[in-house]
Amino acid sequence: MTTTTRPAATGLTALASPVTIAGLELPNRFVMAPMTRFRSPGGVPTDEVAAYYRRRAGNGVGLIVTEGTLVGHPSASHETTVPRMTAGAAEEGWRKVTGAVHAAGGRIATQLWHLGSERRPVDGIPAWTPSGTTGTPEPASAAGSPPMRTMSTADIDAIVAAFAESARVAARAGFDAIEIHAAHGYLLDEFLWPATNRRTDAFGGSPARRAAFPAEVIRAVRGELPVIIRFSQFKERAYEARIADSPAELETILTTLADAGADVFHASQRRFWEPAFPGSRLNLAGWARKLTGRPSITVGSIGLTSDFPASRAMARLGEGLADGEFDLVAAGRILLGNPSWARLVTEGRPAEIRDYEKAHEDVYF
Template sequence: MTATESTASRAAEILSRPVELGGLSVPNRIAMAPMTRMFSPGGVPGEDVVSYYARRAAAGVGLIVTEGTYVGHDSAGESDRVPRFHGEEQLAGWAKVAAAVHEAGGRIVPQLWHIGMTRRPEARLNPGAPAMGPSGIRVGRDGESQDGHTMTARDLDDVIAAFADSAAAAERIGFDGVELHGAHGYLIDQFLWERTNRRADGHGGDHVARTRFAAEIVAAVRAAVSPGFPVVFRYSQWKSDAYDARLAETPQHLEAILAPLSAAGVDAFHASTRRYWLPEFDGSDLNLAGWTKKLTGKPTITVGSVGLDGDFIRSFAGEGFAARGIDDLLDRLERDEFDMVAVGRALLQDPEWAAKVLAGRFDELAAYDPAALRTLS
């Protein structure tokens, strides 16, 4: 990637500004996006995970959002190599991660996760635990099936408590906040989406009713941590197996979804898109994070193929990309469309991405190459 002297100086000035998320001061506008790695046997993050996050914090990432971590519920996940955010050994490993990131000058929040109906029958973690969701509906690329467990009132209470317990643990072991994974077709998102939530009780129905479970999790987490401990909520329109899915077709629908979450205690929203530069609704250039900030007044984080010239989904097929310029990103940050930018695969490819961009060393940024990421170091 090449850049003019003007772009380099703008990047240094705009991205270096500190920002407040709830009671947390973040030193700059660059976040590390959460990316599942499965490098934690037994759900325990080891020394390699410590160095992985600390290396990026030392290179200038202001806020690290960890890979998704399972909350303490038997059906929360499926892989024994995905880290968990419960259990003595697991939390001891995460405490080392947080300490190393702080020593490197960064801030860090864990992403708390329950996968819901995406849990497969052959799951190795807690075999026999059922996949569960609002209506037991599984949506895949080949259609949908109703082969899961429809959550009871007791199930709802247990999952809400699991999120609250993990959030309290995060504060106790030294993290700077938490992010709740409400995106991409996982459990919380399954309640938000009309295709997977067909309940006839108070947790199903219209746009507002479908937010009830998510808002209850937010409220429980908010009550479990200190007032200044930020709660970030990540959400998306698209789903992992339904890229064209939409929670909201209009800004009015989006406002109806976000308002209960904001009122329940969300301090900042992380709006996940596949391409951050695309407008979310007709008649406006605002992307999803921009609309979220406009509708809620809360700080927002944008994400979606930052630093790449193509859709990150294509990387799963082994496709590489050239680096993409960030002039449009800087323009949006400069006019406060959103507050932070989360960088995923570009930062995975190059741990020094933030340092290079903040210093204007755009010519040193490498093109994205999936084959080079096998060690994810």
């Protein structure tokens, strides 16, 4: 799908300009990144969850990406307060959320999620993984974790079917797009990373084969709604990990996903301003756009001015948008402590933009 803009803009005005991505008309280029909040008892989003997302949409975030939402399979997670995308009560709860965001003038995508090896043993169900390994030494806190299950081809088919069913639920619940979580060391990303994917069948080995399972998921959800795929180099337990050591290897992985039907690439970096590979200024989102021709979302410590001064961050974002390096800008933690951040940025009111404070993450909703 193509990206259209109207009209050309630079700097902060570029962030505020409307854009059409994968057929989805957005009022601006701000995205709320997914952040788990543990406020959905029994997997069902509440009225409080709807109000939480509405506040951000009403304060200038054009596209909300929900917190990770579990697909309807027993292996997806052990968590009981993380939302699910299943028929019945959860679907009804999400319908309230999408209605609230739309009423505030925003658009909303659900992020579909399976924890893979991050699943814990509270219910005795083993963690489903590509090859029965986390790829890194297990921390002491993981002692007593359930045995890891190396997925069979039948297991792969079952998870693909679970993603497809959750996509159908999301479409009925009024979502505007679907994001597939294939980053940060969770199940789909574990297939992409050689350290966790040691398979010798059609789903392991070469970069294209490592991407085959995420590609099957994309094909299964394709047709319900526009498809965003979130990917990363780093993992939650391995910040130096890489799914691709060169642009050529990354191209093989991402074009496999694009050919399967990925409309947009959400490239997660710890710091958006860092080049993804030596010899080029391009960040990970820039490489995704260059290699696939598909729109991309940049994310990574945006708004956290202790890491990168706000004036330099805004200049870098403006340059990236003007140069076509990436199309959308996602912010995460700063929007927890300051839900009006996007609006204040576009209104040019830096004195009113408070830095993110760690204490706010757990107390502000």
